[in-house]
Amino acid sequence: MKSHRQWSRVLVTAVLGLVASASQAHTGHGTSGLYEGLSHPFGLDHLLAMVAVGIWSVSALPANKAWWGPATFMASLVISAVLGAQGVTAPFLENLISLSVVLFGAMLVLAQLKTSPKVGLALIALAAAMHGLAHGAESPQSGFAFYAFGFLVTTVTLHFGGVVVALGIKHYVPSKEKLITTTLGFLFGGAGVYLFSQI
16 A cells, blocks of 8 residues: 555656646647657557556566656656757667667566666666657657656556556466566567667
8 A cells, every 4th residue: 555655646746747847838839749748658669668667667676666667767758858858869769769678578577586676777767768868859849848748647657557467467367477477578578679670
């Protein structure tokens, strides 16, 4: 129960912070910026990465710390999106984003090893920074606050979807949790390799 309260506080704080920022933006650009933000993370590479973070967090982190993965991703995503909107980028960014899906697939395969959470969270932050730079680079010229609010809402939703999937596995088929998580890891990793090959 405590972990659910902590998770809720993180989400509420993030959303309220962006709502406050969005309320100060130019209203003429709000609709398009919000729509672009909401839709941008539905690219397959972004979608798979965010769902994978939710699954990994439930599978690899202690029950009362499962919110750390999504919170780390979102914090790094927002910071790097602001930098991306200012023109900061990284070489081979699209390649790195595809490889982040491969990375998250590998993390799912290794999730049951119960290694140090710090390593996993550091990798999540690094990968999220790549996704954030891409989000920022594609932000509208004005109305960034609405755009950021949109992509954060979608990110939270996708993380939550991954969390629900992992909790469902734990609850309904606990004896097959390792097998299912490992299989998902290979599927995500394979999808990342495919995405990388298409660039």
